[in-house]
Each structure stands twice: as structure tokens, then as C-alpha cells.
Amino acid sequence: MIQFFDATLRDGSHANKHQFGVEDIENYCQRIDDAGLDCVVVGHGNGLGASSLHIGLSKITDAEMLMTARENLEHTKLGAYMIPGFGTIRENIKPAIEIGVDLFKIGCHCTEADTTKQHIQYIAEQDLPVYGVLMMYHLISTERLVEEAMKMQSYGAYGVIIMDSAGASTPELVARTIDALCDRLHIKVGFHAHNNLGMxxxxxxxxxxxxxxxxDGTVRGYGAGAGNCQIEALAALLQKENIKTKLNMYRIMDVSEELVRKYPLSNTGLDDVSIVNGIAGTFSAFKHHAIRAGSQFGVDPRDILLEAGKQKLVAGQEDMLLQIAEQLRDHNKQFDDSYFVSSLL
Structure with missing residues (x-):
């Protein structure tokens, strides 16, 4: 049976600049609790410990988010996501366990599974489900990705989820990658999609x-960039294909229409910047940072993302977008000045 992890209150936090409040989490969890989902993951867009001026400040603390969700989920597991470097075992994982988090996802860049070892091992030792997440998986070979996934398996991960953080995947890449992981791993394999290329x-x-x-998916596709895999649309497709799930499609649709539709920036669909984000292969949450940087320096945000792609920037390097924007402005000014001089000759 397929497990469905709902990231609306985590990945969707990117879409509303990490401004989910107590009432938002309370209402969402109460309404989605009987929808047949296996887990609702709650927190800052970049996970536990990520709230900061650099990345974006959460409206409320990690603890407040998790406690609110815990109090309003009865049938659905409460999940938390963390990237080592943003969060730690002592300051983030232990308090989350005390609050009552049922399931953890520990993420890292696709080449850095080593950084998750102590976190995955610690959670597994507490007899809690823990899943490794390999972000930006499109940047490395399938063979290398399998090697990194096998590390997470050796640490005690219940499963490995590959994250199409840039929404850059083609169907061929997905098929080849999932085949390879399923062939080599003896734990579960998962997929987290972004929609920058509409796929x-x-x-x-x-x-x-x-x-x-x-x-991994979100209600109404609410998430970073052009959004995530839309759970209710996938549920409809699976129903059409006679693939059985536990999902209550109508309930999810009701939550989509009555709650998520009203969230800020809920129209995070395909647009020119999102599409270029997918072409560039950059982290989906870079979209709004690139737009702001482009406005500040008077350059095209699409050019910022393309350059960020060439430099292979990853989550946590949002400040580099400002540097790229400044360099592009200076380059464009130099080009304009040289063109003006040459036109006078």
C-alpha cells in the first residue's frame, strides 16, 4: 500500500514566507485528519531549526507548530523534517520527540548522506520511523545516488525519499532512478516532486x-516555486487507474477549496520564473528570493536563476542570489556603457 506524506504545512511554508500561525495549523490538522493520509509534516520550509533572518523567520516557533499539530491530529501521524546544519539532535530532535512527533525525515544534499548518520541513528534508536531524504537528486549520476541512499539504509533509515527539489526531472530520469533504488535497497523508496516543468x-x-x-505531496500543490505534487489530483489519477489507496479524495478536495485556496500566494502555479527555475535545476524556493534580488538590482530574475544553476547553488545559499544579481547588474551596465561608446565612434 502506498504511504502518503502531506507536506502542505512544511513545503507550503515556503509559499507563505513561513507565516503559518497557530490557527492555520489547528484548522488544517482538524480538517485533514480523516482524509486517509499517513503523515502530516509540519514546520518551517527548511525544517526544524531553520527559522532565521537569512532563510526566513517563522511566525511561531518549531515547538508551537508541533504542539498545535499534535493536539489536533488523532488519526494521522505527526512528522517533522530536519536538515543537519539547520537543526541538531539536542536542540531540535529531542524536543520534537518529547512533544510527540511520530515520524522524522532527515534531509541533505544528494552527495552528503554522511551528514545524516548520527541523526538517523539516534532516531532509529528511539524506535521511531526515520526516513532519509536526498535533495537535488538530479545533479548526480544514478549510481552515485544509490551509493548515498545505501548509506542512509545502513544508518537505520526506514526508507529513502528522493527529492526533485528543482522540479527538473524528466519521466525517463524518474523511472531510471526509482528502478535503480528499488533494485539495490531493501527499504522503502519514495519520491518528492516539484512542479516547475508541470510534471x-x-x-x-x-x-x-x-x-x-x-x-510526498501537498494539498492544492501548495509549496515552493511552482508547487508540489497535488495530492488530490494524484488521488484522482490513481483512482482512475484502479490503484487502491486509503485517501478520501473528496475530503482532501474540500480542504483544498475551503482552506488552502485562501492561503497567501496559493496561486503558486506555473509561470515564467518557475519554468526557468526548472530548466536551471535550482532549488524551487529560490524563486521568490530571485524575484526580490532582481527587483533590488534591476535585473531579470530568470537570469539570476540560470546563473545560480551554473554555479550549482543549493538550499541555504539564498544570499548568493543577491551577489549574482549585483554581478549581473554590473555586467549589464558595463555592456551598456561600452555599446554607448562604440555608437559614438
């Missing part, structure tokens, strides 16, 4: 067809 639902469906049994 999130299709790519998730392909992942399922090739053996993935964990699906």
Missing part, C-alpha cells in the same frame, strides 16, 4: 509505477 503529478505516478511506495 509533478506525472512524475510521481511514474515513480509509483516503478516501485516507489512513499509519496
Amino acid at each position: 509533478a503529478v506525472a512524475n510521481t505516478y511514474i515513480a509509483i509505477r516503478h516501485g516507489a511506495t512513499i509519496v
Whole structure:
């Protein structure tokens, strides 16, 4: 049976600049609790410990978010996400366990599984489900990705989820990657899609067809960049294909229309900047940072993302977008000045 992990209150935090409040979390958890989802992951867009001026300040603390969700989830597991470097075992994981988090996802850049070892091992030793997440997986070879996933397996991960952080995946890449992981791992394999090229639902469906049994998605596709795999749309597709799930499609649709539709920036669909983000292969949450940097320095945010892609920037390097924007402005000014001089000759 496919497991569905709902990231609306985590990945969706990117879309509203990490401004989910107590009432938002309370209402969402109460309404989604009987929708057949396996887990609702709650927190800052970059996970536990990530709230900062650099990345974006949360409206409320990690503890407040998790406690609110815990009090309003009865049938659905409460999940938390953390990237080592943003959060730690002592300051973030232990308090989350005390609050009552049922399930953890520990993420890292696709080449850095080593950084998750102590965190995955610690959570596994507490007899709690823990899943490794390999972000920006499109940047490395399938063979290297399998090696990194096998490390997470050796640390005690219940499963490995590959994250299409840039929404850059093609169907062929998804199929090849999931096949390789399922062939080599003896734990569950999952897929987290972004929609920058309009392929999130299709790519998730392909992942399922090739053996993935964990699906990350969000209601209404609410998430970073152009959004995530839209759970209710995927549920409809799976129903059409006679693939059984526990999902209550109508309940999820009701939550989408009555709650998520009203969230700030809920129209995070495909646009020119999101599409270029997918082409560039950059972290989906860079979109709004690039737009702000472009406005500040008077350059095209699409050019910022393309350059960020060339430099292979990853989550946590948002400040580099400002540097790129400044360099592009100076380059454009130099070009304009030289053109003006040459036109006078």
C-alpha cells in the first residue's frame, strides 16, 4: 500500500514566507485528519531549526507548530523534517520527540548522506520511523545516488525519499532512478516532486509505477516555486487507474477549496520564473528570493536563476542570489556603457 506524506504545512511554508500561525495549523490538522493520509509534516520550509533572518523567520516557533499539530491530529501521524546544519539532535530532535512527533525525515544534499548518520541513528534508536531524504537528486549520476541512499539504509533509515527539489526531472530520469533504488535497497523508496516543468503529478505516478511506495505531496500543490505534487489530483489519477489507496479524495478536495485556496500566494502555479527555475535545476524556493534580488538590482530574475544553476547553488545559499544579481547588474551596465561608446565612434 502506498504511504502518503502531506507536506502542505512544511513545503507550503515556503509559499507563505513561513507565516503559518497557530490557527492555520489547528484548522488544517482538524480538517485533514480523516482524509486517509499517513503523515502530516509540519514546520518551517527548511525544517526544524531553520527559522532565521537569512532563510526566513517563522511566525511561531518549531515547538508551537508541533504542539498545535499534535493536539489536533488523532488519526494521522505527526512528522517533522530536519536538515543537519539547520537543526541538531539536542536542540531540535529531542524536543520534537518529547512533544510527540511520530515520524522524522532527515534531509541533505544528494552527495552528503554522511551528514545524516548520527541523526538517523539516534532516531532509529528511539524506535521511531526515520526516513532519509536526498535533495537535488538530479545533479548526480544514478549510481552515485544509490551509493548515498545505501548509506542512509545502513544508518537505520526506514526508507529513502528522493527529492526533485528543482522540479527538473524528466519521466525517463524518474523511472531510471526509482528502478535503480528499488533494485539495490531493501527499504522503502519514495519520491518528492516539484512542479516547475508541470510534471509533478506525472512524475510521481511514474515513480509509483516503478516501485516507489512513499509519496510526498501537498494539498492544492501548495509549496515552493511552482508547487508540489497535488495530492488530490494524484488521488484522482490513481483512482482512475484502479490503484487502491486509503485517501478520501473528496475530503482532501474540500480542504483544498475551503482552506488552502485562501492561503497567501496559493496561486503558486506555473509561470515564467518557475519554468526557468526548472530548466536551471535550482532549488524551487529560490524563486521568490530571485524575484526580490532582481527587483533590488534591476535585473531579470530568470537570469539570476540560470546563473545560480551554473554555479550549482543549493538550499541555504539564498544570499548568493543577491551577489549574482549585483554581478549581473554590473555586467549589464558595463555592456551598456561600452555599446554607448562604440555608437559614438
